[in-house]
Amino acid sequence: MSENYQSLAKKIVQYLGGQENITDAYHCQTRLRFKVKDEKRIDEGELEALDGVAKYINNAGVHQVVIGTHVKDVYEEVTKLVSLQSSGTSEPGEKKGPAAAVIDFVAGTFQPIIPALSGAGMVKAVLALLIVFDVITADSQTYYMLNLFADGVFFFLPMILAFTVAQKLRCNPILAASVAAMMMHPNWGALVTAGEPVHFFGVIPFTLANYTGSVIPILIVIFFQSYVEKFLNKVIPKSVELVFVPMLTFLIMGTLAFSLFGPIGSILGGYLATFFTFLSVHASWVPAVLIGGFLPIMVMFGLHNGIAPLGVMQMAELGYDSIFGPGALVSNIAQATAVAVVALRTKEKKTKQLAVSGAITAYMGITEPALYGINLPKKYPLVAAMIGGASGGLYAGLTNTHRFATGSSGLPAVLLYIGDDTMRYFWNIIIALVIAAVVSAVVTYVLSFKYETKVTIDVPDMKAVVLEDTLLINPVPGTVMPMNQVKDDAFASEALGKGFAVDEPIGEVIAPFDGKVAAVFPTKHAIGLVSDTGIELLIHVGLDTVELNGQYFDALVEAEQKVTKGQRLLTFDVQQIKAAGYVTQVPIIVTNTPQYTAVELVKEGLVAKEEEVLVVKV
Incomplete structure (x- = not known):
């Protein structure tokens, strides 16, 4: 592929x-x-x-x-x-700052295990559906085995984390997983269950703590193991390091894990669980509102990588996640909805295509294409999505909505909110998503009337420009008249585009806007311009004057040159052109007329230069 x-x-x-x-x-x-x-x-x-x-x-x-x-x-x-x-x-x-280093460490540790957590989470969701629809019963062997399929990842989470932490810290991941295996050994679990004090060599006390499914203890243990292992690799001769480095690593880290670092991590994990419980009881709305509203900003700065693991930690401690999951889900759906509205409202083909694809992937939980392709450049859908995400997050938080497994934060993730033998959290997250989608859609739609008056187009040999409503000043002083009065059927029929003409011109052409010279004809009788706002304009001096082969004309600019409103572009000798038998009417044509809703003359008759004479509407 x-x-x-x-x-x-x-x-x-x-x-x-x-x-x-x-x-x-x-x-x-x-x-x-x-x-x-x-x-x-x-x-x-x-x-x-x-x-x-x-x-x-x-x-x-x-x-x-x-x-x-x-x-x-x-x-x-x-x-x-x-x-x-x-x-x-x-x-x-x-080299990173302290905050960046912590985020980088946490992200590098947890990102690799996301697929496993997502897969296990979806298995739990399927299991919950089978129970809700009475396909299986909670005391059946099928339930027992499906639950085993899903719980394996969470039960052995310390070993998986040990592997990824070791990879991040550039130490041996197999040795790290082996140390985690010691802490999860059934015999240690039996000692914890028995509750009798354990003293290593009769001297060193081992704190009785269960490390199955934990997070903080293994992070601390492997962090220090990386230094122990590197020290041993440095001091032990290469000829025997294959045997002695693993042996000493197990002896040292096994002792420190059960006596010092594991208990410290277990205490910190307990404090973390207390904090999570406090939030759930006294301020359940805070995390969901903050994540729901500000997740796009967090994504831009990479801060979400340091916050998302809090949900995994909460799940390891309490069995559910209300810190990150609900806010992330409503935020993503709000972004998807905002970009979907942009797809409906924009007049620019490429933007529409990008918005449609971005909306689809955002609804599935991947928002970067929508965020960086549409919402951030346009700004107003980003603001709308943040308002919608915060609104949905507020409802999810006030109802203490939480998920029972981790997974991607897209529409399929609603199944992760089925658990505890109830559908309450599932229906709450659905309502939160509807609130987020409706609010972001309404705000995006209202703001689009102000910000979607522009159309981006590609002009040959130029970068993308933006079409917007524009007033043109008169580029040729003289008598302004409608295009249908020009003495040439091609111009008068507006087959080349709408615009106007100038009769009895004074012999100069000025720039009617800020922009760029698209082309200066070799015979100098005509000049093409492109404005900074997207208007493609042809100024044609006289009728059939191409036959003069440049005589009586003097071009003051050249192709690709930037020009400013009022700048002289071309001079010509009106009397000599008339004497040569040519009509001196000057058609001024908007050659990309089909891209506009209206090209209207706002003033006729004798018009001086730099007076506004034509309005072009998107």
Whole structure:
């Protein structure tokens, strides 16, 4: 499948300055991340304009290219084009501030286990549905085994986390998982259940704590194990390290895990559970409102990676998540709805296509294409989505809605809210989603009347410009008249576009707006302009004056030159042109008339230069 993205990968590498400019590349769930030698070689405009690229972001020297859910396929093609230092999904070491380092550590630890948690969560959702619809009973063997399928991940969560923590800290993940296995051994569980004090060598007390399904203890244990293991690898001779490093790691970390770090983590986990319980009872609305309203901002700065694991921790401690899940779900649905409204309201074809695809993926839980492709650039749908997300989050929080398993925050995730032998939380999250969708849709729709008066188009040899309502000043002083009075059927019929004409002109042409010279005809009798607001204008001096081959004309500008309103562009000798037998009427045509709803003359008769004479409406 990745072969379908060969062309996109090649262009991304090209606009990043070529393969020789890229020093490293890796990816997360939706973005390619690059490091380069020379940032000046990056063509940001071309990169962001690529079909398949939702957004380009430069964050602290890491160049992020937002792709979407198929980022892995694009990454596979990128790896064929560049020489990489890292392994793909793990970010190479770099200097970070304390807050950034903590977020990076937490994100790097929990992101790899998301697929397992999502899969287990959906199995639990299926199990809940089977119970609700009386397909199976809670005392059946089928229920017992399906519950086992789902609970395996959560039961052995410390071992899975130990592996990912070790990968992040660059120590041996197998040794880390083995230390976690000690802490989850059934014999240790039997000692905890018996409740009799345990003293190692009769001296060192081992605190009786159950580590099954826990999070904090294993994070602390493996963090310190990474230093112990690196020290042992440094001091033990290479010839015997294969035997003695694992042995000493087990002896040292086993002792420290049961006597010091495990108990500390268990205490901290208890405090965390108390905090979660306090929030659920006294301020249940706060997390859902904050996450529901500000998740898009958190995503932009990567802060969500440090907050999302709180939901996993809460679930490990209490069996449910009300910290992150509900707010994330209503936020994503609000964003999806906002971008869907943009798709209905926008007049620009490419934006409509991007909005439709962004809405679909956002409804499924991946919001980066919608966020970076539509909502952030346009701003107003982002504001609407934040208002809608906060509104839905408020309802979810006030009703203490929570999910019973983790998973992606898209529409399928509503099944995760079935649990505790009740459908109450399921119906609450549905109501919260309806509130989020309705509020964001209404706000987006209302704001669109102000902000969707513009249409983005592509002009040959120019970057995208924006169409908007514009008043043109008179570019040729003289007598302004309707186009149908021009003594040439091609112009008078408006077959070339709507506009007006100037009779008895004074011999100069000025720029009627700020913009760019699209073309100066070799015979200098006509000039094409494109305004900064998207108007394509042809100013044609005289009828059939092409036959003069430039005689009596003097062009003061050239193609591709920027011009400002009122700047002289062209001069011509009216008397000499008349004497040569040519009509000196000057048709002024909006050549992209079909892209506008109206092109209307607002003043006729003798009009001086720089007076407003034509309105073009989107």
